[in-house]
Amino acid sequence: MAPLIELNHVRHAYATASGPVPVLDGLDLSVNEGGFCAVVGPSGCGKSTLTRLIAGLLIPDAGEVFLHGDRVRGPRSTVGMAFQNPVLLEWRTILQNVLLPLEIVPGALKGAAAIDRARSLLSLVGLEGFEDKRPSELSGGMRQRASLCRALVHQPEVLILDEPFGALDAFTREDLWQTMHEVKEKEPFTGILITHDLRESLFLGDQVVVLSGRPAHTQFVLDNTRSHRPTLDDLYTPEAAERLAILRHQIEIAQGRIPQEATT
Amino acid sequence: MSPTLRKILVPTIAVIIFLILWEALVWAMGWPNYKMASPSDLMPAYSRYWELFLVMGWQTLWRTILGLLLAIAVGIALGMVMGFSRTMRDALYPLLVGFNAIPKATVVPIVALMFVGAHDFNTVLIAFMISFFPIAVSVSIGLSTLEPEYRDILRALGASQTTIFWKIALPKTLPEFFGALKVSVTLAFIGTNLMEIVSPHGRGLGALFDSGKTNSDYPLMFAVLIALAVLGIFLYYIVVALERVFAGWAERQAA
Numbered sequence: 001m002a003p004l005i006e007l008n009h010v011r012h013a014y015a016t017a018s019g020p021v022p023v024l025d026g027l028d029l030s031v032n033e034g035g036f037c038a039v040v041g042p043s044g045c046g047k048s049t050l051t052r053l054i055a056g057l058l059i060p061d062a063g064e065v066f067l068h069g070d071r072v073r074g075p076r077s078t079v080g081m082a083f084q085n086p087v088l089l090e091w092r093t094i095l096q097n098v099l100l101p102l103e104i105v106p107g108a109l110k111g112a113a114a115i116d117r118a119r120s121l122l123s124l125v126g127l128e129g130f131e132d133k134r135p136s137e138l139s140g141g142m143r144q145r146a147s148l149c150r151a152l153v154h155q156p157e158v159l160i161l162d163e164p165f166g167a168l169d170a171f172t173r174e175d176l177w178q179t180m181h182e183v184k185e186k187e188p189f190t191g192i193l194i195t196h197d198l199r200e201s202l203f204l205g206d207q208v209v210v211l212s213g214r215p216a217h218t219q220f221v222l223d224n225t226r227s228h229r230p231t232l233d234d235l236y237t238p239e240a241a242e243r244l245a246i247l248r249h250q251i252e253i254a255q256g257r258i259p260q261e262a263t264t
Numbered sequence: 265m266s267p268t269l270r271k272i273l274v275p276t277i278a279v280i281i282f283l284i285l286w287e288a289l290v291w292a293m294g295w296p297n298y299k300m301a302s303p304s305d306l307m308p309a310y311s312r313y314w315e316l317f318l319v320m321g322w323q324t325l326w327r328t329i330l331g332l333l334l335a336i337a338v339g340i341a342l343g344m345v346m347g348f349s350r351t352m353r354d355a356l357y358p359l360l361v362g363f364n365a366i367p368k369a370t371v372v373p374i375v376a377l378m379f380v381g382a383h384d385f386n387t388v389l390i391a392f393m394i395s396f397f398p399i400a401v402s403v404s405i406g407l408s409t410l411e412p413e414y415r416d417i418l419r420a421l422g423a424s425q426t427t428i429f430w431k432i433a434l435p436k437t438l439p440e441f442f443g444a445l446k447v448s449v450t451l452a453f454i455g456t457n458l459m460e461i462v463s464p465h466g467r468g469l470g471a472l473f474d475s476g477k478t479n480s481d482y483p484l485m486f487a488v489l490i491a492l493a494v495l496g497i498f499l500y501y502i503v504v505a506l507e508r509v510f511a512g513w514a515e516r517q518a519a
Contacts, residue, residue: 055420075422087413091435091513100431104421134513154421 002069004190005031005054005158010063011215012049023049025215027063031207036184036191038205038224040198040247042255045216047194051162054192055079067158077105080151080189084163086143088135094146095131098122101154108154121149124186125179141172145179152187159189166196174232177203181229198247199235210250220250301486309487316472317491324456324468325495327384331391332452332499336445339396343403347433353404364397368455372462383465387456394455395448402444406437439514442507449499453492469495 007029013020023046031037041047052058053065056075065072067079080101088097098118102108109117122131125145135143144164151159165173177200184191195201201208202224210220222243226234234240252258265273283303290302297305310317342360346353368390375386410433418428460470469488476484508515 052416055416057416057419075420077421079420081417081420083413083416085411085413087411087417089414089432089435091438091511100417101421103431104418104423104427136513150417160420 003030003066004033004035004068005029005037005192006064006066006069007050007053008064008066010053010060010065012046012053012058012060012062013215014049022215024053024060024217026217027211028218029209031190031192033190034188036193036204036206038193038195038201038208039211040195040201040208040251041211041216041219042213042251043196045211045214045254047211047216048162050211050216051081051160051192051194054158055081055160077101077108077154078157079160080154080156080158081160081162082144082147082151082164084166086135086140086147086164088143088146088150090135093132093134094122094127094138095119097135097146098149098153100150105154118149118153121153121187122146124183125149139172141168141176144168144176148179148183152183152189155187157190159191161191161193163194163196165200173197173200178232180204185229198244198251201247202240202243203230203232203235208247210247210254212254213256219254222246298480298482301483305483306487306490309481309483313472313484313487317469317487320467320469320472321491321495324453324460324470324492325499327387327468328391328452328456328495328499331388331455332395332448334388334392335396335399335448335452338392339399339444339448340403340441342396342400344407346400346404347407347437350408353408360397360400368394369458372458376459376463383459383463383467386463387459387468390459391452391455394458395452398444398447398451399441402440403437406440407433410436438511439507442503442511445503445507446500449503450496453496453499457492 007027010024010027011022012024013022027050029037029039029050039047039050049058053060054067054072056065056072056079059073067076088094089100092100095115095118098121099114102110102114102117108114119128119131122128125148127142127145127149130138130142130146135146138146148164151161165176168176181204191204193201193204195204206223206225208222208224209218210222211217212219224243249258287302287304290300293300295302342356346356371393372390375389379386379389414432414436415428418432423431456468457470457473460468461474463471465471466475469492473485473488476482476488
């Protein structure tokens with residue numbers, strides 16, 4: 001089976017006043033259908049650039065990005081995105097915010113069917129009863145839940161999450177991790193998650209990719225497939241501690257704190 | 265007390281207290297009405313000239329509104345150009361700031377000479393020139409400070425620039441726009457009156473003020489000032505009502 005998301009030797013640089021600044025160089029990534037890939041790496045290593053490449057908002061200077069075997073040449077409506085900033089539209093109610101993609105995507109659900117779809121997603125993430133509230137009336141965690149519904153409402157093949165839980169407090173974050181698993185069971189998607197949190201990457205990802213420092217290449221891939229849906233307790237097992245230590249070690253290499261030779 | 269009643273009663277009482285203090289001040293200082301007219305001098309002026317007040321007031325009002333509508337159209341257009349293009353922003357900002365810094369009183373005679381006799385046009389033009397700047401600036405700032413994520417959310421779905429403008433950029437800019445419009449409303453009145461006072465066409469409340477001056481009818485001059493204030497309040501609250509309809513979401517809910 002061909003992977004749903006595939007990046008081959010992707011290279012990308014940003015044009016600045018003092019010449020091009022390379023952010024990605026030699027990045028490989030492959031996510032199978034239904035997979036959930038967590039991407040970690042040092043700050044400023046180009047993780048957000050990666051999401052924009054997959055979303056088709058950027059075209060790489062070299063290398064290829066494939067979705068479903070098709071070369072990505074521009075934005076496509078089969079992608080859903082959520083960011084650290086939930087960017088809800090303050091002038092719309094929560095329900096209207098979730099409906100936004102359906103107004104844009106051609107051939108999407110309309111009218112009552114669209115509203116039913118949005119309502120069922122909102123109740124899936126625990127926002128039942130908040131449909132008619134304004135975003136300003138919700139807490140940070142609830143806004144992020146609404147943002148997640150908006151990213152999923154048009155049933156995208158690929159869900160791109162760019163540090164969506166980064167600005168939340170620890171307990172709210174853990175709540176949302178569990179919500180992610182619940183959502184994924186009922187609304188299957190192929191996901192890519194950018195994060196700074198190694199425990200988050202282990203809890204959510206069935207694959208954890210460590211990017212090197214700038215310009216980033218794929219430095220390490222951890223297979224984190226599990227037989228069952230993880231619980232928070234699973235994060236405190238010896239096996240989890242071992243995987244965490246491996247990731248920690250790889251991040252230190254990526255940050256340049258220990259030389260590459262130190263690995264096996 | 266019901267909140268609606270309170271909303272009307274509190275400002276009304278404030279106005280009455282203001283009038284009483286004004287009357288008391290004039291009485292206590294023993295000022296003659298050519299130095300400072302008192303509220304009790306105003307009523308005779310209104311009852312004597314009420315027809316003139318209606319006719320002139322209407323002239324001032326429609327020309328102010330027309331000037332303001334022009335300012336909204338041009339202000340939004342300029343704001344959009346500057347908001348979407350960095351180059352245009354860099355190019356136009358100094359020009360606009362310079363133009364705004366010129367006192368419009370000095371422009372009045374130039375405009376009056378340039379379009380001799382076109383009194384209505386000139387008045388609308390000055391009202392427009394004095395009031396478009398805040399609108400242009402607020403719209404351009406609103407558009408240029410739009411967080412990139414807002415654009416990305418829609419762009420990632422393949423939305424066009426026009427869709428992004430209508431769905432996100434425009435509504436997001438509305439609170440700033442209405443904030444500027446509240447400033448522009450009062451500015452437009454200043455512009456209209458500048459022209460009416462200077463121009464010898466005898467139209468508008470400004471002309472009525474001027475005739476009060478030539479005839480040494482001081483209570484009339486004060487009566488015009490109050491009439492202008494009333495018109496200003498009237499237009500201001502129309503803007504507030506529109507703001508509530510189109511940008512009410514930006515208002516903080518009372519705790």
